[in-house]
Amino acid sequence: MxxxxxxxxxxxxxxxxxxxxxxxxxxGNLISVVHHHEKEKNRRSKIPVQxxxxxxxxxxxxLKSQLKDRGIGVAxxxxxxxxxxxxxVLIGHIVHNDIQDTIDTVDRTGYAEVVDLTLSMPKIDQTxxxxxxxxxxxxxxxxxxxSLLKEVAKEKDLLVxxxxxx
Amino acid sequence: xKTIRASISGFGAVGQGVxxxxxxxxDYLKNVGLDIxxxxxxxxxxxxxxxxxxxxxxxxxxxLEKGTVALEDKSSLEIIESVDHDLVIETTSTDINTGxxxxxxxxxxxxxxxxxxxxxxxxxxxxxNELMEASRNSGSNFRFEATVGGAMPIINLIxxxxxxxxxxxxxxxxxxxxxxxxxxxxEENAPYEQMLAESQELGIAETDPxxxxxxxxxxxxxxxxxxxxxxxxFSYKDVDVTGITKITPESLLLAQNNGYVIKLIGxxxxxxxxxxxxxxxxxxxxxxxxxxNVASIQTDLSGTVTVTGRGAGSIETAxxxxxxxxxxxxx
Ligand SMILES: NC(=O)c1ccc[n+]([C@@H]2O[C@H](COP(=O)([O-])OP(=O)(O)OC[C@H]3O[C@@H](n4cnc5c(N)ncnc54)[C@H](OP(=O)(O)O)[C@@H]3O)[C@@H](O)[C@H]2O)c1
Numbered sequence: 001m002x003x004x005x006x007x008x009x010x011x012x013x014x015x016x017x018x019x020x021x022x023x024x025x026x027x028g029n030l031i032s033v034v035h036h037h038e039k040e041k042n043r044r045s046k047i048p049v050q051x052x053x054x055x056x057x058x059x060x061x062x063l064k065s066q067l068k069d070r071g072i073g074v075a076x077x078x079x080x081x082x083x084x085x086x087x088x089v090l091i092g093h094i095v096h097n098d099i100q101d102t103i104d105t106v107d108r109t110g111y112a113e114v115v116d117l118t119l120s121m122p123k124i125d126q127t128x129x130x131x132x133x134x135x136x137x138x139x140x141x142x143x144x145x146x147s148l149l150k151e152v153a154k155e156k157d158l159l160v161x162x163x164x165x166x
Numbered sequence: 167x168k169t170i171r172a173s174i175s176g177f178g179a180v181g182q183g184v185x186x187x188x189x190x191x192x193d194y195l196k197n198v199g200l201d202i203x204x205x206x207x208x209x210x211x212x213x214x215x216x217x218x219x220x221x222x223x224x225x226x227x228x229x230l231e232k233g234t235v236a237l238e239d240k241s242s243l244e245i246i247e248s249v250d251h252d253l254v255i256e257t258t259s260t261d262i263n264t265g266x267x268x269x270x271x272x273x274x275x276x277x278x279x280x281x282x283x284x285x286x287x288x289x290x291x292x293x294x295n296e297l298m299e300a301s302r303n304s305g306s307n308f309r310f311e312a313t314v315g316g317a318m319p320i321i322n323l324i325x326x327x328x329x330x331x332x333x334x335x336x337x338x339x340x341x342x343x344x345x346x347x348x349x350x351x352x353e354e355n356a357p358y359e360q361m362l363a364e365s366q367e368l369g370i371a372e373t374d375p376x377x378x379x380x381x382x383x384x385x386x387x388x389x390x391x392x393x394x395x396x397x398x399x400f401s402y403k404d405v406d407v408t409g410i411t412k413i414t415p416e417s418l419l420l421a422q423n424n425g426y427v428i429k430l431i432g433x434x435x436x437x438x439x440x441x442x443x444x445x446x447x448x449x450x451x452x453x454x455x456x457x458x459n460v461a462s463i464q465t466d467l468s469g470t471v472t473v474t475g476r477g478a479g480s481i482e483t484a485x486x487x488x489x490x491x492x493x494x495x496x497x
Contacts, residue, residue: 122414164431
């Protein structure tokens, strides 16, 4: 099961490693870690971190208690839900520029996923076009994933056509 | 009756359109108490000057027949400097690198306390603040509705009709040529090059289309909007610009199958100014076709207001010039 977890780290070095250890001990798979730099540190000068993990649901309680033992607060745990749907068009040499890697750019975030891709390749040597549907856990995350996609697209000389904001 | 002595500098499509609407709307102008007397007209070859008022019909006929309005050598700048009048109607060609003769004409007009109404984007997209300061210093009126969106009202709409609103963002289609090409590519499932050729044949695109299709024209208009509406001080070089030349018919079809069209959209809000092809939902008010322009203005009090209209054309653009003139001098 994919789970999103808001945890609070003490503001000292090595804390993130402390938090990650139990996840791998319990054979969980860390998908993403997001530091909310922009959010103010909370009152007790703890650092909020959002992580997304793949883990056997039965081990979730064990994980929570192990984290607590290490002095790491667990603020919120929930099944990851993709509520925001988005779309972009890509134009260029999409396939020859490692299409899997392009898709992975979004999937690796943990908070967004390419859920559909339609590719149109008129002729060899001609530029192809693709329509990507992207699901994300929220609007901000959707925009972030599209920004990441744009960075990769720039390196690969692909044009990203984004939706207008409605 | 108030008599306004005016010069027209630049007598191409827009300048001639201004002469035509001044003729056509004589009665209307009389009714609002205005007598617009054109005392000089110039093009690149020279000018006609008549301090008693030029006969606009014969000036138009002479331009048509001879290719120039000139009866003497005096340049538009010399007229502004030496002939007494109130208003300079500046409709010379856009020069986006230096501001061209238009910039010199406007600065000289302000220098001698004249008002300026213009359709010329170049000077405003390059030297907005300098021009505003010069017009303020001399107490001159300075209006430029025609520079953005032709007949589609936008600058005066925001400044006058929507006065009091905070404008949060403006986004829209500011170039009719790009809109035409993208619309036709989608209709015909045809490549960019083919529809560019069609629009050149129809006179919608220039022989050198880069100014339109690379998004520069849209960027200039966006800069004028950003500076006049948001009080920013951008130059067109600050705009993040992507044109339409890479758009494929396949991408348009894929978009269409998913309920979208692709349009070249200019967008400005507090921290962002860019022109790029974007996916627009088919049912969005921004999804207008053909050569139309459209803009959605997001405001704090009025919500979102969307206007659409003809972004170019001789008479259409002249109508925006006329409305600026009337709004300056009508009591
Ligand atoms: N056309 C539109 O729909 C439209 C819409 C919005 C804004 N605008 C803007 O309005 C302006 C005029 O557009 P337009 O379509 O009328 O262009 P145009 O047909 O090319 O006319 C330009 C005019 O400027 C004259 N000119 C050039 N250099 C000059 C100089 N040194 N001194 C005096 N006159 C000079 C030209 O003279 P000659 O006749 O001797 O060549 C011509 O009469 C441009 O800045 C354009 O960007 C146009």
